[in-house]
Amino acid sequence: MANNTINTIVVCGAGTMGSGIAQVAATAGFKVLQFDLNESMLLKAAQSIEKSLLKFAEKGKLSKEAVEKALSSIRYTSDIAECKGELVIEAIIENREAKVGLFNQLFTNNGSQLMIASNTSSISIDSIAEQVLFPSQLVGMHFFNPAPMMKLVEVIQGKYTNPAIVQQIADLALLMQKAPVICKDSPGFIVNRVARPYYLESMHLVQNGIATIEQVDAVLQATGFKMGPFKLMDLIGLDINYSVSTIVWEDLGKPPRLKPAAIQKDKIDQGLLGVKTKKGFYQYD
Incomplete structure (x- = not known):
């Protein structure tokens, strides 16, 4: 159930992440307003959310009643004047100026x-x-x-953030059946800071002819990682992953060990972004 002070959550951005967050919020019992300037993105988000919720029902993780209630809790708009609520969760492009505006x-x-609450993965709060x-x-x-599946939520406390709001957002994540971890603002926060070597060292191995993409992925999966770095970058989107690497590298003073990889930039320049373009480090049908 929604808590006493948050009844309506506005989710800005109707891409994969934004629609996933909207689904999570609606399933947790909140009224949700999904905003995007692009009407076609809103339509795609509505279809994606319905399909995802029905899959949860098929697997016995949600009742049909819960699915219907969640679907009826979400409204879609391209008019920012309608974006009224107690909380906004932002999931637009990783661009500081766009977020500020x-x-x-x-x-x-x-x-x-x-x-x-900004869903930024790397920009300093x-x-x-x-x-x-x-x-x-x-x-x-x-x-x-994907937000409906992944349990972890990083709650980032900036030096200006009201501590009471930090705790409220952590409590909200628990209501959404997530596992919140509160961390202080720093480049890449926790996960994306730790994950840079996983991606970058893997690409350097391939770039230097030491191993193939398939070998790196196979070895790391065999050691217990759920997905190899190249498959994971394709899933995330090479453009998004590269952007995070660039932001972390620049914000830390451009240390050589964290310099973004040339082979990833080459793929992006060719428009090969991974699963969403059907081709990245791998080919997808």
Whole structure:
């Protein structure tokens, strides 16, 4: 059930992550407003959410009643003036200026009590907060893809964030049946900071002719990783993964060991982004 102070959650962005977060929020009993400027993205999100919820029902993880209730709890809009609620969870492009512009518009429409949780995977919460109207109301809430399946949520506390809001977002994650971990703002937070060598060293091995893509993935899966680094990068999207690597590298002062890999940039320049383009490090039918 929704808690006493959050009834409506506005999810900004209707891509894979945004629609997944909207599904999670609706399944947890909240009213959800999904916003995106692109009408076709909203239609795709609605179809994706329904398909995902029906799969949960088929597997016995949700009742048909729960599916119907969740679907009826979500409304879709391309009009930012309709984005009214107690909490906004943002899942738009990884661009600081775009996020700042959106947040200030939302604060203007809703007032100083609005809480905004950014799903940014690598952009500093402090650097965003310094440019928004009410910095104490901004927190990080980093879900992992696919959001309906992955349990971990990083809750990022910036130096301006009201500690009470940090705790409220962690409690919200628990209501969503997630496993929240509170961390302080730093480049890449915890997971994406630790994961850089997993991706980068793997690409350097291939780049230097020491091993093939298939060999690296096979070896790491055999040691217990659920997915090899190249398969995982294809799933995440090479453009998104490269962007995170670039942000972490730059924010840490460009250490050579974290320099983004050339073979990944080459793929991006060719428009080969992974699963979403049917080709990345692997080919997908």
